[in-house]
Amino acid sequence: MNSTTDTHQGYPGWRWSLPNGDSVFVAQQGAQVLSWQAKGRERLFLSSASIADGATAIRGGIPVCFPQFNQRGNLPKHGFARNLEWHCVPERSQGSEKVFELVANSSTLAIWPFQFRALLSVLLTESDLKVQLQVENLGPQTLSFTGALHTYLAVKHLDAVSLHGQAQQAEWDAVRDTHQSCSGVLKFDAEFDRVYDIEAQAQPTWTLQEGPNALQIAQSASWGQSVVWNPGAEKCSQLKDMPKDAYQGMLCVEAARVTSSIQVQPAQTWTGWQSFTV
Numbered sequence: 157m158n159s160t161t162d163t164h165q166g167y168p169g170w171r172w173s174l175p176n177g178d179s180v181f182v183a184q185q186g187a188q189v190l191s192w193q194a195k196g197r198e199r200l201f202l203s204s205a206s207i208a209d210g211a212t213a214i215r216g217g218i219p220v221c222f223p224q225f226n227q228r229g230n231l232p233k234h235g236f237a238r239n240l241e242w243h244c245v246p247e248r249s250q251g252s253e254k255v256f257e258l259v260a261n262s263s264t265l266a267i268w269p270f271q272f273r274a275l276l277s278v279l280l281t282e283s284d285l286k287v288q289l290q291v292e293n294l295g296p297q298t299l300s301f302t303g304a305l306h307t308y309l310a311v312k313h314l315d316a317v318s319l320h321g322q323a324q325q326a327e328w329d330a331v332r333d334t335h336q337s338c339s340g341v342l343k344f345d346a347e348f349d350r351v352y353d354i355e356a357q358a359q360p361t362w363t364l365q366e367g368p369n370a371l372q373i374a375q376s377a378s379w380g381q382s383v384v385w386n387p388g389a390e391k392c393s394q395l396k397d398m399p400k401d402a403y404q405g406m407l408c409v410e411a412a413r414v415t416s417s418i419q420v421q422p423a424q425t426w427t428g429w430q431s432f433t434v
Contacts, residue, residue: 157252164190166208170244170254172280180280183217185210187242187256187276190217192285194434199285199371201308201406205397213238215397216308216406218287218430220276223268223301225414235303236264237274245275253279260294271295288429291420299420304383304412305375305430311366314344314404319384321362326353328415344407347388351414354382362409372433375411379428380418383410 159172164181167190173179181191192199202216213219213234222237232239237258248255258274265271271294279286293299311317323340330349338352354377362382364371375382385408387395392403411430420426 159254165202165204165206167214172252172254174252174280174282176282178280178282180278180285182254182256182278183214184241184243185214186220186238186240187258187278188214188217188219188238189278189285189287190214192280192432194283194285198310199432199434201310201402203398203402205399205402207397211239212397215395218308219306220274220289220303221306221412222274222289222291222303223270223272225302225304225412228302228414231267234306235301236267237303240264242276248275248277252281253277270297270299272299284431284433286429286431288427290425290427291418292425293420293422296422298422300417301420302413302417304379304410304414305428306383306408306410306412307430307432309364309371309407309409311364311405311407314386314407316366317407318343318365319362319407319409320365322352322354322382327351342384344386347391348384348386350384351412352382352384354380364407364409370434373409373430374433375430376428378418378426379411379413379430380416381412381414383412383414384408385410 162171167183169183171181179193206215219238221234224231224235242256245255256276260271273292275290277288319342322338325338327338328351362373393400
């Protein structure tokens with residue numbers, strides 16, 4: 157395995173690769189995976205208009221949303237973890253896996269009064285990527301949070317894509333604020349923002365189908381929910397860090413906890429992961 161410090165679209169971080177050419181890049185900001193190359197193709201979307209100033213949230217890759225999902229609370233949108241600098245932990249990193257750490261500090265405690273340690277592990281194997289978040293409660297009180305691995309997948313054209321899985325699971329359409337059961341086959345021709353309850357399955361799986369090509373997406377049941385999102389043409393045109401037609405080249409499939417919080421008792425650790433296989 158080859159590993160180097162590098163930059164990707166203006167973001168400093170770490171890149172490592174396998175002998176077969178598969179590679180991954182993780183930014184220091186947010187420990188955010190910005191690139192995953194597998195079988196000669198980039199599998200993650202990163203907006204060409206993303207603002208690389210070291211503070212603004214990065215539009216694309218796999219943002220770590222913690223300790224708040226979206227604006228469902230008093231913290232900054234999607235929490236603070238994606239905006240802060242994480243550090244690589246050499247003693248925990250080995251082979252084709254690297255581990256990154258964020259620990260509570262004065263800036264986090266000022267807005268969220270919990271002592272915590274977050275570890276993000278990124279494991280690259282042939283045709284496969286696994287990203288795992290661990291949250292350790294270092295304080296004396298129960299730690300409560302929502303969040304996500306807000307994965308932006310790259311697609312060649314959204315019109316040719318379908319997402320399969322979660323048939324009959326509870327579905328909340330956040331655009332229309334309606335509740336129903338998932339049809340099991342999702343197509344995308346307008347703004348799409350839906351939350352799926354997946355607690356009934358031991359290892360929830362989606363299949364992203366793009367013509368003859370398939371990407372398998374799995375996540376731990378500990379997340380409890382999945383989110384599928386695309387801004388559509390109108391909303392995309394309003395996003396300053398997205399080209400107007402960029403919605404056609406991406407689809408977010410997220411491992412998430414949105415509508416209820418994850419509880420971590422003192423001295424305990426919660427673990428949630430998401431994986432991708434081509």
